[in-house]
Amino acid sequence: MSLFLEQCLNGIQISLLLFLMASGLTLIFGIMEQINLAHGSLFMLGAYFSVLFQQLFGSFALALVLALGVTFIIGIILEVLVFRRLYGREHLLQVVATFGLILIFNELVRIFWGVAPQYSAIPKALSGAISLGWLDYPSYRVAVIGVSLLTAIGLFVLIQKTRLGMLIRAGADDRNMVGHLGVNITVLYTVVFGIGAALAALAGAMAGPLQSVRPGMGEQILILTFVVVVVGGLGSIQGALVGSLLIGMADTLGRAYLGSALSFILPPAAASGLTNALSSTFVFVIMAAMLLLRPRGIFARSQR
Amino acid sequence: MSLEKPVLSVQNVSKSFGGVQANRDVSLDVLPGEVHALIGPNGAGKTTLISMLAGEVTPNDGAIYLDGHDVTGLNAPQRAKRGIRRSFQITSVFAELTVLENATLACQALSGRATYRTWRPIAADRQLRDSSLAALDKVGIAALADRPAAALSHGEKRHLELAMALVGEPRLLLLDEPFAGMGADETSEMVERLRKIKGTTAMLLIEHDLDAVFSLADRLTVLVLGTPVATGDPDSIRSNAEVHAAYFGKKPVTPC
Amino acid sequence: MKALPDWAFTAAVAFCGFAFFAIAHATGNAIWTDVASRILVYGLAAVSLDILVGYAGMVSFGHAMFLLCGGYAVGILAREGLVSGFIQWPVAMIVSGLLAALIGPLVLRTGGVYFILLTLAFSQMLFFLFTGFSRYGGDEGLQVYPRSEFIRAVDLSNPDTLFIVVLLVVCVALYAMQRLAKSPFGLVLKGCRQNEKRMQALGYQTFRYKLLAFVIAAAVCGLAGAMLANVTGFVSPEYGSWQRSGELLVMVILGGMGTLRGPLIGAIFLLMLEHVLSEQTEHWPLLLGVLLVLVAIYLPNGLRTVSVLFRRQSNVS
Ligand SMILES: Nc1ncnc2c1ncn2[C@@H]1O[C@H](COP(=O)(O)OP(=O)(O)OP(=O)(O)O)[C@@H](O)[C@H]1O
Ligand SMILES: [Mg+2]
Numbered sequence: 027m028s029l030f031l032e033q034c035l036n037g038i039q040i041s042l043l044l045f046l047m048a049s050g051l052t053l054i055f056g057i058m059e060q061i062n063l064a065h066g067s068l069f070m071l072g073a074y075f076s077v078l079f080q081q082l083f084g085s086f087a088l089a090l091v092l093a094l095g096v097t098f099i100i101g102i103i104l105e106v107l108v109f110r111r112l113y114g115r116e117h118l119l120q121v122v123a124t125f126g127l128i129l130i131f132n133e134l135v136r137i138f139w140g141v142a143p144q145y146s147a148i149p150k151a152l153s154g155a156i157s158l159g160w161l162d163y164p165s166y167r168v169a170v171i172g173v174s175l176l177t178a179i180g181l182f183v184l185i186q187k188t189r190l191g192m193l194i195r196a197g198a199d200d201r202n203m204v205g206h207l208g209v210n211i212t213v214l215y216t217v218v219f220g221i222g223a224a225l226a227a228l229a230g231a232m233a234g235p236l237q238s239v240r241p242g243m244g245e246q247i248l249i250l251t252f253v254v255v256v257v258g259g260l261g262s263i264q265g266a267l268v269g270s271l272l273i274g275m276a277d278t279l280g281r282a283y284l285g286s287a288l289s290f291i292l293p294p295a296a297a298s299g300l301t302n303a304l305s306s307t308f309v310f311v312i313m314a315a316m317l318l319l320r321p322r323g324i325f326a327r328s329q330r
Numbered sequence: 331m332s333l334e335k336p337v338l339s340v341q342n343v344s345k346s347f348g349g350v351q352a353n354r355d356v357s358l359d360v361l362p363g364e365v366h367a368l369i370g371p372n373g374a375g376k377t378t379l380i381s382m383l384a385g386e387v388t389p390n391d392g393a394i395y396l397d398g399h400d401v402t403g404l405n406a407p408q409r410a411k412r413g414i415r416r417s418f419q420i421t422s423v424f425a426e427l428t429v430l431e432n433a434t435l436a437c438q439a440l441s442g443r444a445t446y447r448t449w450r451p452i453a454a455d456r457q458l459r460d461s462s463l464a465a466l467d468k469v470g471i472a473a474l475a476d477r478p479a480a481a482l483s484h485g486e487k488r489h490l491e492l493a494m495a496l497v498g499e500p501r502l503l504l505l506d507e508p509f510a511g512m513g514a515d516e517t518s519e520m521v522e523r524l525r526k527i528k529g530t531t532a533m534l535l536i537e538h539d540l541d542a543v544f545s546l547a548d549r550l551t552v553l554v555l556g557t558p559v560a561t562g563d564p565d566s567i568r569s570n571a572e573v574h575a576a577y578f579g580k581k582p583v584t585p586c
Numbered sequence: 587m588k589a590l591p592d593w594a595f596t597a598a599v600a601f602c603g604f605a606f607f608a609i610a611h612a613t614g615n616a617i618w619t620d621v622a623s624r625i626l627v628y629g630l631a632a633v634s635l636d637i638l639v640g641y642a643g644m645v646s647f648g649h650a651m652f653l654l655c656g657g658y659a660v661g662i663l664a665r666e667g668l669v670s671g672f673i674q675w676p677v678a679m680i681v682s683g684l685l686a687a688l689i690g691p692l693v694l695r696t697g698g699v700y701f702i703l704l705t706l707a708f709s710q711m712l713f714f715l716f717t718g719f720s721r722y723g724g725d726e727g728l729q730v731y732p733r734s735e736f737i738r739a740v741d742l743s744n745p746d747t748l749f750i751v752v753l754l755v756v757c758v759a760l761y762a763m764q765r766l767a768k769s770p771f772g773l774v775l776k777g778c779r780q781n782e783k784r785m786q787a788l789g790y791q792t793f794r795y796k797l798l799a800f801v802i803a804a805a806v807c808g809l810a811g812a813m814l815a816n817v818t819g820f821v822s823p824e825y826g827s828w829q830r831s832g833e834l835l836v837m838v839i840l841g842g843m844g845t846l847r848g849p850l851i852g853a854i855f856l857l858m859l860e861h862v863l864s865e866q867t868e869h870w871p872l873l874l875g876v877l878l879v880l881v882a883i884y885l886p887n888g889l890r891t892v893s894v895l896f897r898r899q900s901n902v903s
Binding site for chain 1: 639645647689692695696698699700702703704706707708710711714715716717718719720721724828832835836839843869871872874875876877878879881882883886
Binding site: 384436439444445451455458 | 765791
């Protein structure tokens with residue numbers, strides 16, 4: 027029982043990291059109609075900068091904030107140099123350009139940090155475990171869940187209650203309308219892009235101690251993020267949240283329990299063979315099933 | 331006249347997009363060979379209605395009959411195969427293809443299976459070429475056959491659209507502002523073109539150019555805020571007080 | 587300028603191939619044939635992708651999954667003792683086509699961006715699936731042994747023989763696809779790319795044509811995969827990695843989409859560039875990345891833009 031609870035908590039933690047990624051991706055798509063394959067690279071940069079600043083200043087919290095800030099600025103630079111020139115162009119070109127960006131960032135990271143995985147330490151204060159009644163759960167993971175939740179809530183407040191959020195919502199509903207409101211669209215786009223980059227960096231910096239920080243680490247989560255966004259509905263923040271929970275939980279629980287579930291119905295040899303293959307593809311099966319039910323995702327934007 | 335069975339019969343059709351009610355409880359019919367004009371101010375829901383008739387937009391409510399058969403559940407290609415053809419308010423030809431290829435696409439759409447052929451070059455099909463040229467000839471642009479469609483003038487593109495819609499003697503032609511954006515000369519040329527076709531096929535014609543409308547239409551329906559306010563022959567529409575209030579009261583909006 | 591007949595390009599490819607072969611041997615660089623085989627195979631894969639991207643307007647970011655599919659078809663059959671190429675290669679095409687027919691309805695249902703993301707997702711699914719198949723090597727991959735066997739005189743473990751076979755097959759496939767591009771079906775695909783709604787208004791069930799295009803492109807790419815397995819003597823999940831799908835797209839873009847011959851040239855260009863750059867610096871992906879960003883922004887029609895500049899000049903006369 028406590029094992030199951032632990033897996034659920036792990037699932038929630040992964041879901042929330044996915045949400046930080048997916049919300050940025052979906053906002054950028056919803057407002058600028060821009061596909062950004064390099065969103066995973068921003069995740070990676072977040073992790074690497076966090077390691078760098080930890081080494082420089084010795085403080086995890088400070089490193090986190092600095093990594094966020096630097097990636098925010100990189101996001102803005104990217105928007106100005108590259109993405110701005112691709113709005114409204116064919117998606118094919120956006121795909122090629124952002125594919126190029128992935129190559130660039132992975133290689134830059136190799137140049138500066140080498141290919142060996144970097145070690146992002148768990149801060150001392152969070153290195154223990156917290157007792158949650160039934161089980162002891164690592165405090166760091168609890169902190170990750172907490173910070174992600176707060177960020178998610180902050181994001182919803184930002185979108186529902188502030189003027190910037192109003193513009194973002196308007197932009198996601200009807201891109202032409204924002205122009206009529208007399209808002210400087212160029213700035214709005216740049217800011218949205220920066221926010222997306224910062225969210226990805228936050229996810230990356232927090233994921234650092236939980237996985238190895240290495241070149242290409244962004245692509246793994248990028249693919250999962252795409253699955254999330256497709257399942258949730260492109261352009262929808264609510265969709266990103268629901269999709270993240272669905273995919274994050276499915277992935278974690280699938281990996282943990284698919285094997286024992288299969289061994290109930292199949293002979294052991296066949297079950298163990300299938301388990302490997304299926305547990306890593308489980309989320310895609312879920313995705314396919316969801317697509318049959320809702321081809322445009324759970325929170326599909328109205329067709330125009 | 332009323333003894334004839336209508337080609338198209340629209341019954342209590344409604345459509346809303348989110349909060350916008352584009353059409354409310356629209357009923358009308360189009361008789362064989364008739365030119366039925368649909369007029370109304372900008373945003374009255376004319377294009378939306380045509381899109382529902384063509385099967386591109388699904389109505390929230392109501393039913394659409396073609397020759398007495400319920401076609402409400404059919405999608406756009408299925409309706410096109412049954413003889414409902416449309417032109418678009420915004421010129422919509424295949425810009426990167428030649429004029430002839432545009433016509434060919436319209437012609438071979440009717441030939442079913444043949445469009446799945448992957449080996450025999452299209453150019454080898456003399457019959458298809460001849461029928462495509464004939465379709466262009468009908469609207470007088472056969473001479474432009476080898477030009478890329480993108481290189482045509484606006485008026486020529488409009489004619490090409492008409493040629494594509496006319497292929498295969500459609501049961502019902504839906505024309506969404508065929509004169510939009512045309513100069514006076516081009517408009518009168520197009521009016522002549524339509525006059526020649528008139529009688530051979532039923533037409534539902536949207537148009538803002540009232541002179542052109544009144545010279546072509548057998549009957550008119552006036553759509554205001556998504557609902558028909560009057561239907562009748564040109565004279566009765568001209569004298570209808572309600573129509574005046576709703577529509578002629580202000581100067582007709584210039585077509586866009 | 588009168589258009590050249592369909593077979594002219596195919597003949598040119600065959601001629602260049604044989605000329606290259608002769609030169610490589612005459613200059614004692616027989617090892618080049620291996621690289622050349624690889625280029626031809628990727629070229630064919632890129633050309634099949636062009637049917638989707640350049641003709642039907644379907645931007646697939648997972649096309650390499652059919653390389654994987656075709657490659658493993660050969661690898662697995664060889665492992666299980668079925669070595670005849672007359673069976674292996676058609677099976678590779680059929681299995682790839684079936685896979686496309688299976689996922690096609692899912693990825694085509696909404697189109698547009700969803701198509702891009704979903705093709706990527708499904709290719710990743712296949713990638714992970716094969717990573718987990720320990721019977722066939724898992725993520726280590728699978729040795730293709732022995733190579734596909736045709737008649738006794740044709741021994742594919744000899745790089746020269748393999749090159750000739752690959753060259754001939756690629757030429758036949760190229761010719762077939764050029765026919766397709768000029769066929770009624772090809773015209774329908776072009777129509778779908780330019781204005782799908784208009785096509786539907788004309789009476790085309792565009793979904794069916796796009797699905798068929800997806801299946802055909804997959805089968806041809808599966809054939810490329812079968813040949814690649816013989817060229818490298820090895821298949822692994824990497825065949826279907828998203829990087830490889832990206833590279834195929836890049837070949838299409840570089841060569842100019844919607845031309846069929848363009849992607850072949852794009853393949854030559856990209857693979858040679860990688861070859862040359864990787865000898866200069868281990869960080870060549872950086873340069874490639876910069877090139878891609880610049881091409882996407884400034885040369886959306888690929889290298890064709892450059893050639894069009896030249897043609898304009900000669901057309902003036
Ligand atoms: N796809 C859509 N989504 C949301 N609203 C729409 C959509 N299509 C039309 N509308 C709305 O429905 C109303 C009717 O539009 P429609 O295009 O049918 O008018 P119209 O009579 O053709 O106008 P015009 O004379 O300008 O062509 C308008 O308010 C329009 O904004
Ligand atoms: Mg209209």
